Structure formats: structure tokens, C-alpha cells
Amino acid sequence: MRNTKLSTAEQLKLLFATTTSVAALGLTSAYAQDADEPIQIAQQAEEIDEGDTITVTGSRIRRSEVETTNPVFTFDSQSFEDRGFANVADALNQSPLFGTPVDPNGDVGSFTAGQNQVNLFDLGVQRTLTLVNGRRLVSSASGTIGGGQVDLNTIPAALIERIETVPLTGAAIYGADAIAGTVNVILKDDFEGFDVTGQYGSNFGGEADSYRIATVAGGNFADDRGNVTLALEYNRDEGVLLCQIRELCTEDLTLDNAISNANIDTNGDGVFDLTGQSLRLGIFDQRLALFDAFGSVSPVAGTPIPGQPRPATGSFLPGAGPLFGALPDGNFYRFTEGGELAECTPGALAVRSIITEGGDPETCGADFFNAVTQIRSPVERFNAFGSLRYDLTDNIRFRQDFLYANTTGSELVEQGGFQTGFFDGTSAAIQLSADNPFLTDQARGVLDANGLDTFLIHRFNNDLVRQGENSNETHVWRVTNVIEGEFEYGGRMFYWDVSNVFGRADITQQNFAGGIVDGRFLNAVDAREITPDLLDPILGVLQDERQALIDANTADPDPDFVTPAVPTSDDALLRLIDDSGGNLAGVGFGDIICGAFVDLSAGTLEGFNTRPSGSGLVDEDLPFLDGCQPLSLIGSTASDEAIDFILGGGPRFTNSQNEQVVWQANFGGDLIDLPGGMASFNVGLESRREFSTFTPGAALTTPISRSSVSQGVRGEAITREVYGELSVPIVSADMNIPFVQELSFDGAVRYQEFDTKGPDGLGGTTDTTVYQASGRWTPVDDISFRATYATSFRNPTFVDLFLPATQTFILGADPCDSRSVGLGPNPAVRQANCESIGIDTETFTSSIQDGTISNGQVSGNPGLQPEESVAFSVGAVIQPRWIDGFQMAVDYYNVEIDEFINDVDFEILAATCFDSNNFPNEEACSTFRRDPDTNQVIFASSQPANVAVSTFESITIRAFYGFDVNDALGLVGVAPGRDWGRLNFDSFTQHNITNEFQATPESEVTEDVGDFGDPKWIGTFDTVYSMDKFRATWRMRWQNPVKIDPLDQIVYAADFEEVTIDGVAGFRADAVNKTGARFIHDLSVAYDVLDNVTLQANLLNAFDREPNRLQDAVGHIGIDEQLGRRFILRANVSF
Template sequence: MFKSSKLATSVKLACVFGSALAVSASNLALAQETTNDEATAEEAVEKISVTGSRLRRVEVSESTPIFSFGNEDIQVRGFTNAADLLNQSPLFGGSLTPEGDQDAENAGQNQANIFDLGTQRTLTLVNGRRMVSSQSASIGGGQVDINTIPVALIDRIEVVPLTGAATYGADAIGGTVNVILKDDYEGFEVTAQYGDNDAGNAREFQFSMVGGGNFDDGRGNITFGAEYTRTDGLLECEQDFLCNNNPGSGGTTNEFLDRNGDGAIDDVNGDGVIDDADLQSVSLFYDEVNLQLFTDFGAVTPAFAGFAPSVGSGVWPDGNFYEFTQDGQIQQCNAGPRLPSGRALLETYDDGRGNICSIDFFDSVSQIRSPTSRHNLYASFNYDLFDNLRFKSDVVYANTSGTELVNQGGFQTGFFGGTSAAITLPTSNPFLSSQALTAMQDAGLEGDQFSVHRFNNDLVSLGGNSNETHTWRISNIFEGEFEALDRDFYWDVSVVHGRSDVNIRTTGIVDGRFLNAVDARRVNDEMLETIREERGLDTLDEALAALQGARSAFTGGFQRGDIICGAYADLAAGTLEGFNSQASGSGLTDEDLPFLDGCQPLNLFGSQASPESLDFITGGSQMSQASNMQTVYTANLGGTAFELPAGPLDFVVGIERRIEKSEYEPAVGGRVPITRSSIDRPVNGGYDTNEWYVEFVAPVISSDMDIPFVKYLEVSGAYRNQEFNTSAPAGFEDRTTEEDVVQASLKWLVNDELSLRATYATAFRNPSINELFQPLQQSFISGDDPCDARYVGLGPNPSARKANCESIGIDTDTFTSSISDGTISTGYVSGNPELGAETSKSYTYGLAWTPEYVENFQIGLDYYNLEIEGAINDVTFEQLAANCYDSPDFPNETACDTFTRGDDFQVIRAGNRPANVALATFEAVSLSIFYSYDLGEYGQLRFQSATQHNITNENQATPTAEIQEDVGDFADPKWTGTFDINWFYEDWFVSHRVRWQNETHIDALEQQLYSYDYERQEDGSLTGNFTNENSSRFLHDLSIGYTAGTSTTIQLNIQNLLDRTADDLSATSFGFNQFGLDERLGRRFSLRVNHKF
């Protein structure tokens, strides 16, 4: 059996001065109880490795803060995945979650995000070793989906902020999350949990089982488990308070304000003169703001007219506006008043008239939560081959699926061109009802054509996409101990191999098929006469035979009276031309008749399209595939190098080789330009690393030296070298780079109550396959144009921006940029094979205090400082354009060459490309407090709090860009935390958690104001309530549990107990969505039952 080392003095000190106050109440309590029991210090204890080091040491004697979350925390809160547990901690920022995710590749995933520095900068381990990513290569990153880890098998999760790179390698810039699974379990238990919300539309179910036992007189153990979780999805419009209450912005304007209502315009710069320098950027909000470019079932206008009722576009000669109903009839609709801010081309609002000619577009294409399902399996095997040799193996398998419920499935509107333009149809269209024709004639129809402006989501089943991922990982480890030179040594060798396969299903309209399908015609003598004349046939029957031959796939042939795709008639007549003559051979289209074979006529009026026509225009769901493969070979040797006066100098040396490969193959329909989505290209590549590293810990002063104010002093360090070799796809060059990282730490025990610690660390992140090798491809690009009248007054130097824009002829008082209000289809995105690694340096200082005069009380305080250089950033049009026009070197600034304007000054080409250009700094302080109080016969009370003060989180997208401060917005509040009160009494427990954050800014830079409540004065200024703040946030959670006997626990959990809702401004459809899942879902309940056999 593996032996233990007797370290009585060290154990006693370690128990007093924990590495960090764990967030887990159970772990904290156990640590405190150990402190009070001095006999424990004399027991034999085993040296183990904890997260952040490969050195085997007493568990709590680390010099860097380690935050531990136990399985008890998951059970008490009723969490069904580990990400919910982590995301409630102040340490973590927003991450990809099943909530609201609108990306087909990522729908339903959970990824850790320490300090909100980006999920790609948090390294996630399983049992101290790397886990293969299930992120599609088309979107970058090597992030681990925590959903692949069975929550029932989690023993604990350890988090070390800002460190881990010297120990584990790349990606630990933000820190390391180590999920440690049970591997020595004895017994069998099952758990079932069911939950829902007040509205009954957020159901969630989980069932799990865990079993295990020892064999061969305890030399070995087998642990296994299985888990199934299902979560229902939820659309935003299924919550009335979000969908029906639809406030929105009328746009950003520059206004003179009288904020205090004294009748005088605010003198912003205090120069005593009211001029343009006193204009303030304001976003004005209105109730029921909708998009008015189209309606759900189709707005109808005179032929070739636009549709924007609030400005009169699309009006019929009788002065009214009309739309199709769901059943294809035509009814009148009303224009909403024009928004005074000038965005009337995009929005309107309901002033009580009802039946407004617009739709709640932004809410209708938003979801609150993706439906997900997870099947997780885990098994571990441990066996002591000899007394000092052990074999360990574990297998993780996960089958996860998630669905993006809704997306923008396309539209027809006069605001856009090409295949997204309004559809102009003849009045002879056979699907047009007599009622609809009569209505248009009564409205003043001129000629025999009309135009339809509609949202096409009903044609693509809301445009939802989905993914299914199969992930597995197997690790095999040999580890042992030996003695040499009168010293103890230990070693391990391991091989970890993992693979993930992602199947991504998407749906979209194939433009050529759509255009053929909407050209519906009825087979009649007029059609046959045209065919007869063009073909020189003798009779109409011969023309009908020719028409039947044009579509041999049509069972039974065409007959008089049938509604068919008009292109068949053109084919029979020999007049087929245009896109139909361009064969693509894509698999979605026939090589001879690319967009015609199998054509089914499409009814665009209302929502009456046949299933056959919908299948035809989409070509069925398209399947893209992605895969990731990872193999890691590791060997370590550790032990005592020699004795120092204060104790042994321990070390670990190791080597590691890691091989990664990623592939992405887009669906056939994505690779060719036949749909309305941008063209998708394959992404593939790989890399391998050769790494070596060393760690040491050296005691400098020990307690028996009797040095004042120094009970114990220790220094430790680590160094790692990585050789990074890329395997580039065709068209790119392979290359090799090298990175070095270091870590140095100091631990100082002042006395029996107080310990201090400090760490300096460097880290790096290698660029992902997608960031390196994504091919150049067309993309839709949008962003705020700095020369737009709404944005010219922003930036670090508004006067310079304005002057530079005007120097090229732009009238900055009136110019409205289309790229700001919509997108351009001539944009591009690409990877950058010249990318280097991101690098960072960080400083961490902390203390732990356990005052002797307050029993069972602990405080931990840590300061974090991080700077990232050469951060990989997708430099966007908006950032580049701002750099260009804000530059004193305009127009010679390099950024000015990255986009092109047309003769009307509209942007006609722009792109996004990653680069090592960003600089980021982060600074924060965390405070953890634990206190336990014995109530005697009434049980025990435990209080604990975790508080974080974010000082700064600055990002500079490019070297010349304005520095963006994120602290103060919803994702990075200045203050955030949790406070728990737990009561344990006999077989009962009650836990109450408060999650809170201080008031936040909608715009962290505070350059913009927002208002619902305002009036325009006679002098043109605005007075009213202008703000940039959301109120502070307090959420209450409650758990009540009862254990019957020793085997069955029944537990009720309530999240968002007081049913907190969002502020009006934070719930706007245009904007900010600065409130969490809890507000969206409302109050939630769950019942959990656990039974141990």
C-alpha cells in the first residue's frame, strides 16, 4: 500500500493557515474543526498534489489561493451541472451556457470563465489532466464543455486564479479549474430531481446513479456512475413580461439637456457658453418599439414600393396600409407614429391604435434557454500492483445535445436588395385568394403586380439549429514511490487520449429554389398556348405532354388546373434562363436543372405553405461536422532533493508531449453560394507541443528557529518551456514557436493566527486552429460607423473624429450609415497564420486570518493583478474605423486601409481578422469569511460570504484604440458576492443564499445617457430623468432538506425566491439585456431525492 509521511508540525500549521478560504461551507468547517483538534496534527497524513502544483504536499499548505467547491455544495443548491455552481461564485464571469445561446455550434454548452477574461483563457482539467475540447474548430478556442462532466461523480472542484501555466501549460491566463471526480467510492446511491418555474415552462429533470467498491482486500477499487439530464428550452416570447412589454431605443442622438429641470441647458464643460461642446449622447426609449420593414405573414404594397409605414412608405392610393393574415386574407394595419430620433425607417411603436404594421422582431428571434439533453457515463479503476506501484484508469463519456430554438430565418423587404428584397408577384398568382385580390383592387391597385414584405421564419421552422456531441476521454496512469539516497521519491507516467465529434444541423433557404417556388402558375390553356407557340407544336395536348416531360419526377404528370413552379413551363417552352442554367452539382441541386428538379410551388401569403414546398426550398436540414482529437503523454519525478536548515527542499521535474488536431467540414449548402448565409469553408489543422518543466519548494525559516514574527517562511517556484509546432493545412506554412513561463511564490506564517502569501506568474495561450487557419470567406459585417451622425460625437477626441470625417466630404450632421443599422454582405473574415501566443504576467497577494479569540472564524483576503500582452483579438470594422477617424495621423493611419466607402460614403467592404494587438489589464480583490456557531441542542449555524471588488478590467483592442473599461457594467460589476446562512439541526438543514451585485452602468464608459421619462422644451432641449445605471441586484435562494434515517434525503430548492424582475431599461429589446437567467425564468422550484443503499 502507498505509505504516509508523518509531518506533525507541518500539518498543524497547514490546518491553521489554509491556502484560501474555500467557498464550500463543508470544507471550511472541516478545516476549522481540524484546527481545534490538536491531536489530529500527530496523526499520519498523506502528501498529495493539489491544483496549481505537481508537488506532493499537505493539502492546505499552498502559497497561492485555492478555492474549493465540494459535492455538498452541488447537492445543497440542487445544481444539475457544475457550471451553475461556478457561475454563482464571484470569481467567474459570464460563459457559454444553455441559457440564451444562439450559435448552432455552441448551443447548450457550459464553459468556465474566471474573472470574465474569456472562456479561452481558463484552463479546465479533469482529475488534474487535460480534457479534450468539444468546441467546433470553426469558432476557435480549446474550451472544455463542463456539461461533459457528470455532476453526480464530482468529488470537488478546485480553482486557482491567474496561475497554473507553469504547472499545466497553455491557456491558464485567467487561471485553472480542476474538476476532481470520485475514484475511491464505496456503496451505491441514486438521485432524482425535477424542477420547473412559476409559469410551468422551464422544466428540468435529472437522474443519476453512483456505485463502487473495493476488492482484493482493499488493494483495488472500481467506481462507476451514470447520469441523464433533460432541460426544456424557452423562447423569449413565451415569457409575456419580456415579449409583450417591448421597450426599445429610438436610436442614439446628440441633445442639449436640462437634467435638473431648472430651465437652463446644462453647461457640460463649464465654460459659460452653450454650444456644440455641451451636446450629450442620449438614447431615448419608447414603449412597444417594433421593426416595421415587414410583418410575420407579409405586408402587401403596390409593386416595387418599400415598406416603412411611419414615414408613409408602402401606402396604397386609398391612404391605408395592408398585410396578409395567417390564412392568406388581407386586412388593414395601422402605421405607428414616427420616432422623433430619426430611426423611423427601422422602428415604430403602438400608441393604442392596435394592429400596428410591424412585428416584435428582436424578441421573436431571441430565446431564454436552449433545450438540452445529456447522457454521461464515468468509470474509474485503481489497483495497487505492488506496495509502491499503482495503476489507475478512468473513462469519461458524454453524449450532449442542444438546440438553438430560433434564429433569423430570412426576410423579404424593400430595405434590402438581392434575394432578400421584397417579392413582386402577379395578381394571377394561383395562391392569391379572391378576397385578397378584391382588397387590393379596392385599395387602388394599379397594374397587375404587387409586392410582399415578410419575415420568413415560418418557412424554416423558426430557423432553429442544433448540435449533438459525442465526447470521450480515457486516461491510463502508472504511479509509484521509491527510496534512494535515504530520501523519498515518487513518479508517474500517463497517457490521456480524448476525442469529440460534433454534428451540427442547420436549416436555411436555398435562394434558387425559393425563387423558382414562389413563381407559382396554374396549368391552363394560356400556359399551354405559350409552350405550343415557342416549341412549334400543333396542339395544346402536345404542349401538355411537353410540360409533363419537363418534370418526369412528378408522379402522374402535370394536369390542367394543377399549380406548378413556373420554371417548368419555361423549360417546356425552351425559354428557361438565368440562374437555372448555372449547374452547381452541390448535391442540393441537380447538375442539369440546378434549382428546379423536384420543385414544389410555394404559397407566400399568410402561413399556408405546404410541407413539400418547405422541404424543397430548404433542401432539408444540412449537416456540418467537427471533431477534436487530443493525446497527452506525461512523465513526472518528484521528491526531496536535500535538506535545508528549515526542512526538505522538494522538487518535481517532468516532460509532456501534447498532440491536438481539429477538423471542421461545413454542410454542402454552406460551401457554395446558394443560400442567404455567408459561405462556410472547411477548417482543419493541428499542432503538437514538446514541454519540460520543474517545480520546487524550499522552507527558509521554520518554527523551531524562534525568529520573531516569522513562524514559518517558504519560497517556491516553477518553470516551463514549450515548443509549439503547427501542422498547417494546404496553402499555409508549418511553423515552430517557443514560450517560457515562470511562477514564484512566497508563504509567510507570521504567528498562529496570521499568514501572508504572494505569487508572481507568467502565462500564455496558443492561438486556436480557427484563429490561425480559417480561410478567407464572405461574411455579413455590421458595426457603428464613427462618421454616422449618431456616433461622431463619441470617442476619445470627438472634435478630431468629426473633422476627419468631414475632410472626406461626409456631412456629419445628417449622415446615416447603413452598416450601423444593418449589415453589408460584402464583408469578409479570415484567420491569421502569423499569430503568436498571448502572454501575461500576474501578481497575487493575500492573507489568511484565524483569530484565536473568535472561535470558528476565518477570513481570507486576496489581491489580483493581471496584464495580458499581444492578446488575440478579432479586430472588427467598428474598432478599425474608430482607430482611423480618431487618429491624428488620418488618413495615413493603417486602419484606414481596411475598409472601403462608395461614392455615397456608405461602407461597401470591410472585414474582421484576429491579430496579436490587444492589451488587457485586470485588477480585483476577493474577500472570504466563514463563521460557525454552535447552538447546542438546536444545532449549528454557519455563515459564509464571498465578496469580490473588481477594480479594473481594461481592454485596448488595438495599440491606437481607445481603452475600454468594462468594470461597472453588468458582467463586471464593481462589487459582487454571495452570503450564505446554513442551519443544521438533527436530520434537517436549511440554507439561504443571497447573490448580489451593486448598481451597474449600461455603458461602462459613462459616455451615454438613457431615458424613458423626458420632455422636449421650447428651446429644443430635453428635460427629464436621464440615467446610465441599473439598480443593484439581490437574488435569494432557499434550500430545505430532511434525511430520513441514514439513507434517504428529500430536498426542496427555490431559486429567485422573491421573483426578482429586471429594470425597465435593462430589459430593452435593443439593447442591454443586463439581467440574468434568474430574472428571465422567474422563480424556480426543484425537488431532489437521494437514496443510499
């Protein structure tokens, strides 16, 4: 791991923040729910002693009970332990409330590798506000991403008391980013004793090991006026590649690009049931016919352009196009790892595709996609947390806590580029000579037998970037200082607090993928063996120099002139060494060198070494030749020295730093005694300074490699806020009003002034005011109703505001592509607009849809305004007196986000352009350009804008029923004879109604509800049995069958055949747009073997659910199916 050190000034600042006495949000002590008691759906804890007050998430007002006007979902420490969770995110991501997160599972980028960010209601991780003990935590999001989202790896799991989630509210109480809601992680307070937990888990194939050890120690001092608590925790999860699990890698199904206007016989009755339908077909064990991991060969046609050879004219397969050809003997060949040429057998060509179906180790090509897919990133993290509490007087308290977290996550594999006839430029197939010194005698013999002096090599270059591994390491520091107190005045209680929070995150990314420096690569590929023939150009120079001396003496004779000796190949070798600037010291005949050194010595150097395209570098220092090491593309025989050279000396590094300083003061207490009870209030001030920088390494700021160029980003924001909150009880039970047992209202308001500063004088000031109003009505003891109305906001990130115009790769669906022209809100308009510029929409294939273009541009938008939302919820809590132990809560949620900040990219802009009746005068049409001859996209630009609108609706249903087993036995007349424990059932169901998104006012409205990430119905059902020292839990996680395409524009078929019915071509296929329901079962069993020792075993995905082929192909699977059945073994010792 890389160490990140603070400068002396920064250490002093951190020390000052640690020792300064400043304040908190108020007392955060609250109830600790007993593991065997009912889950308090209505947020009613067990009875609270008179005079005690607590603070609940969603309000700063202290209350004598915790039933609030807002729904609050609580996950306690016992449930956390039952399920063997090692991370806050693991617990939240199993809740139906949370959508697709940023986590270590699946393919990730270097900027998020290993991080855990939750996504409440699937509205985006940047719209979920995360607090620790009611206070903000500095974000460790990379400077290229921005935002206030928190990496939950930072929070020590060993200290979790409970996690509270308040949907769609929190902005009026806590400030920006709570559009989706607020998550508050409450840590254990005043811990006494010593606790250590060790945990190990894996799957039954042994590919997914995880380790955890955590300790907590604490004690009181000064006659219990003070307490010190310390927690240390270490976690490590091993990474897993897709191809480590054979059935996922070699027995998988992939879907080809959609075929427009397909005719489909769905039941085999000889009639096309579907006509004009977009269809995606399954490809079993896919292979890309273009290249292989160790290189495939094809003949060269015509004279290739230097550095950009043309693809072979022969087809790999009939109809596949000029991509990869057989040699003249009619056979297809690929290199083995050791560099031999071996015959391979072409697979069956997929319909209208360059992809073939494999199924045999001898099948040509490689499954490029599986080779660069991972299941889980390796993550290693260390957490340290310390807290101090000291009562200065009977009513004034000082608190301080310190948090440090170090997390390292990696992306095990990433696309490292390729050489193939499918692309051009530096990604094109490379032409090599049959005299290439790295060819084995066997391979050269095959080429000779086919009469080839040159050939093209098509290959997957991941071995040249060391599999493209990327890593992300973060260091997070946070110091909180609080002074809080309370006093009585005029018979009323008041409380106050002042707090300071200092947080800093340092993030370092290391990147190999895309790091090939093109100029170095082309020089290194031009490998030549030193022979007399190779040195002939240099020998010619020496001969010319000799002749020039002779001619000069003839013109002006010198009596002492000695005729120079005739130069030899040895002399040419010495000249080569001298001219290399020390690069070729000690080489001799038979050694392999970069051929450009010969060109340099012979004076014929040209191409990349004179002026690299776009880099501004000139030939003075020969930036792409100095240190050149010859590179072998044959098999996997490249030397480490050559790989280091083409990568520019190693990986690329970028650094980000986020800093946050928060000052806050609160004052609250009793206001006025009303008939329904005491009205309470809280008012406060908050000042927040946030600073962020992103600094890419020098190698990433120059366009000399195959990765897109990065530009630095920096920004500073000063936020000044004032807020107030009021709680008014109108009616209480002792007033004896019929059908009004209780009636209360809460209200809150917050004003923000947001001042931003960026480079070059960019920046500005915005102000925002948000409100929250809620109420609760209890007509009878058995039921209560609640409702909330809230406005929220999210400030734009520094990346959104200040990203400089940056070159990047662009890809996306082209609306004029034959596979996309039939989509959109009005396909007829789209088709007509495409055809008006000369595009044949029946045959046109857009390269930007199949790959990427490098001539793209992204930039920030300093004119962005904060996002704003309006949300409301209504619900009921049912606790019938005649069903002891039963509780149920039903809530409806609705939110609309306006001024939604959206990255308006090529796909959105192109669709907006061609779907418009104002084509080609639609503004979006000016953001990209097409080649006038080919109609291929050659330039595209994008930037964020406040143009999108998002709407979300859902219903949550929470039900709990618990009872003592002895009571149940008594009901059926059985005398238990002993205590048989307690049995609890807990059901949590969410029904998603809509999650609509409109990217621009002219864009089509898309609906996400109904797909795998946003199913219509999703839930958990928990069964918990506890008796004395024994405890067992069973959780079922489920979701309903979901659509693959929520818009119902495409159908899918895993198995099919091409048919012709009544002269019309089509397919016989069981075409569907829905996959089956998903059920995952988890079991845990724990037993207290001693009073202070607990052993626990967990079985995850107990029934080893496996998806069908279509679910696998469309990605309707999770980490549970990919890793299979898993286990956790856990031991806890406490004193």
C-alpha cells in the first residue's frame, strides 16, 4: 500500500481540530432495542423513564418518546451480528429501500474500486445523505466524480448501535444531499469492557475468502464522569474473476445486438406471431472472431499505411466482412502462449454478427468480455475509532471522537486494448514480417509454407498492461469536538450545543489499463535482429562519409591525407551504438533491438518520433525512442522490460483530496405548555467549508496513450445556513376527545447560501430555502396516521461546475443505426430525419454504437443551479390490541426532482436531435458531427445541465409478529414444562410504482420500474427464534419476475432458429421480455458456549440459487448467484 503523509502545516491543523473544544448536534443517546423484542415499526421504543429525552433521526428536537411524524426505519446491532455483516453497506443493501449501489461487486473503475456507497430509492448515491451520530462525514469520492456521497467502509462496524433511515426527508434538518433521504449511523456510546470478534467466510468453491477481526475496549474514569472507548477493525475480502468460476465463464450465454423489424414465430405453429419486432438473440460461449489472447494471424492485402495496416480482404467466415482471414492453405491459425502457430476451428457465426459461438477449446477467437469481467474486487480496510466523554459539570459535557480509515480496493482486470482489423489507427491489426525475430521456427515454417512474407496479427493486449489492474486507496481522517449542556429556566428545560467537525480524505488511484503509449508501442513492435543486412543503411552512411572525405581531398589535396579504410558491418554496429545515446551499449550481432535506432543512425527517422499527433512533443529528446525495448506480440512472450517501456515506466497515478470543516451551534427546548403537551423548538446556525482537488499524473494529461486525457479539477465551497424546527402537540389522550387520541404537527425550515470558487475566477453564489411539515393523528389506540411534505436540494459538485474541456472517448447508441432507428418515441420521425441526410437506415452500422470514438469532449458547466425536489408521504401504523405482538406500517412515498443535473451525453443528444420535428435546427444537433462521406460520427461533446426531471413513487409495507412459544403452546393445551423461547416474524415489502426519468424536455420519458434494479415488488422475510443461549435466524430475500426491457420495445430469445414462412424470413424462438422471480435464503445459528463466548455459523444463498441462461445473459443475477452458496464462521468474546 502507498503511504499518504501529511505536511507539517496539515498536521498542525489536524492537531488543532483535535484539541479545540467545540460542539455537537445535541445528545445522540437513544434507546438500544433488545434483540428479542418486537421491531418497533412505529418507532416506539420500550418505555422511557419520565424526564429522559432522546434525539431521533429526522429531527434535532429532544423528545420524551421516539414516535415521530416521519417513518424511521431502524436496523439494530443484533440484526447486524445475526447476518454476519462486516460493513454498514452490506446491511442497507439488503433492505428493499435501497437500489443499485456503488460497491466492490462486478466491474468497477479505478475511481470507485473497493468503495461502498448506498443508493436510497435508487435515486443516485449522490442524493443520499449519510451521517454518523447525526453529523456529516467527509466524502471520499474521487475528484473526477465529486459529490457528498460517503464510503461506508469508513465507519467501524464493531461500534454500530443502530442505523436509522428516514426516506425523502432531512434537508430542512441537516442540509444538502437528502433528496432521497437520510441515513444516520449511530455508534455505541460509553462502552465499558472488552469485546473481540473474529470472522471468516468463503464460498464452497474456495474462491471468495473474507476475513475480519474487530476489537472494542472502553471504560469509565473520574467516578464515572468520563469514558474512553477505542475500536480497531481489520477486514479483507479476496477478489474473484468471472473465469475463476468455470460455469460462469465457459457455459454462459451472451446477447447479440438487437435486430430491428424481425418476424418471430413464438410457438412453432408456422405463423409469425410478432412482426416488425426488435429482437436480441442468445450466443452460447461467445467468441470474438477478430482476435485471440495470444494473437491470431491473417494474410495482408495491398500495401498497408505505415502504422495503420489495412485489414485482410479475406473473410473470417462468410458474411463476416474483411476482418480475419484463413491462410492460403485454407486453415485458420492462432498463436499459443509459447508462440507456436496452431490450427483452430471457426465457430458458428451468430446471426448478423461478428461473434461466433464456441463450445470447444479448439474454437478460434476469444471471449473478450468474459476475460475482462470480475465478480468482486479485492478490498482491504483498517478502521480506528476513539471517543472521549467527560462531564465538566452536572449539566455541561465535553465529547470528542477521532476516526481514521484506510481502504484499498482493486479492479483485478480491465480492457487493455487490442490490435484487430475491426478498428483502425493504433488499435488496428499490426503487420509483421515473417522474419520477425520473435517468431519460433515452427511458426515461421507455417508462414513459409503459405508463401507469406508478411502477415497481420490480431490480439487482445491485456498481457501488455498486466491485465489492466487498477487500484484505489483512500485515507480518511475525522475529528469531532462537542460541548453541550442543558439548563432549567422558568420551569422549562433548554439545551444547547456547539460543535466542530474536521474531515479529510486523500485518494490515490493507480491505473494500468489504457496506459500503452502509442509512439513507444509502435517503435517497440518494430523489433529487428542485428545482422549485417540490417546495418546496410548505416554502412551506406559510413561509405558516403568516407567518399565525402576522399572527394574533399581530391578537390583540395592534402599531402598527409590517409585514405580511410573501407567501413565494415562492425563499424556500422559501432556507429549504431554511438548514435543510440547509450541505449544499445553492449549489443552485438544476433541481439534484438528496436528498429527505429537503425533509422536514427541512418538519418531516416520519421513518423511518431518527429511529432506525436496532438501531444506537442517534438523529436529533440526522442520521447518515444529513448529506452526502447523490443516488444514481442507473439504468444505471451513479451519481456517485462518491453512492457515497462510501452507503459511509460509503469502505472498512471492520480490524486484527490477532499476536506470538510463544519461549525455548528444549536439551541432548543420547551417553548409553551399546550393542552396537548409541551411545544418544543430547536434553532441553529451552520457554516461549512468544503474543498476538493483532483490532480492527474503528467502522463494522463498528455494525449499520447490509448486512455482518454484527464484534466485537474479543483473547487471550494462555503455554505452558510440558518434553520429552525418546531414540534406542536395539539391533542393528547388525556383530553378524552373522541377519535382523536393524539394529534401533533412538526415543522422545519432551512436557508442556505452556497458560495463556490473555481479556477480562473469561475464560481458564484446561490441561495436556497427548504421546508418540511409533518403531522400524526391517532384516532384510536389501534391505528395512527402520519403525513410529511418536504422540499430538498442538492448542490452541484465541483466536477459538474469546473471540469475543464477534456478530450475523451465517446460511445453510445446512434439513432440512425439500423438497430436503433426503430426505437424512440416516434420511430417514423427518427427514420425520416436519418434518411434526409443520406443514411440508409436498413443497412447503416454506426461505429460509435459498436465501439468508441476518441474525438470526444466533456466539460463542466459553471452556470449550474442546485437540484430541487418536492416530496410527500402518507402512511398508517396499525397495532391492534386484540393481536398481542403484532404491528404493521404502510407508507406511500412520492418525490419529483426538478433541475436534475444530468450529463447530457451523445446518446441523449443524438436521440433528441433525430427525434425532433425541428430537425436539423434542434439545438442538440450542433453538439456532434458526422463524416460527410460515411455518415459516421467523428466528434461529440457533452456537459451537465439542469435539464432533467425525475419522478419516483413507492409503497412500503412493514409487518411484525412475535410471541413467546410457551404462550402458543398454552393456546393448544400443551403444558411446556420449561421456557421454550421466543419466535419473531418480520416482513418488509416495497412496491415500486414508478421511477421515471426525462433526460431533457425534448427527450423520451423512460421508466425503470419493472427491471432488475427496480422491480415492482421486492422484500425480505425474517424468522428469528431465540431460547436461552441459542439463537437462529432465517432470512428470505425476494423480488417478483421483472422485464428485461421496461419499455417493451425489445424481446429476447436464448434458443432460436432461422426460418422462412411463406417466403418471408424470420425466426422460430421462444421470445420473451421477462425473467423469473428471485428468492435467496440465508440462515444463521448462534450459541453462547460460555457466558462471554458466542460461536456463530451462517449459510448464505443456502439453496444455491442458480439463474437460467437468459437471466445470466441479461444480468438478472447478483453476487449471491455468482459466488454460489457461501458460509461464515464467527466467534465473539466479551468481558
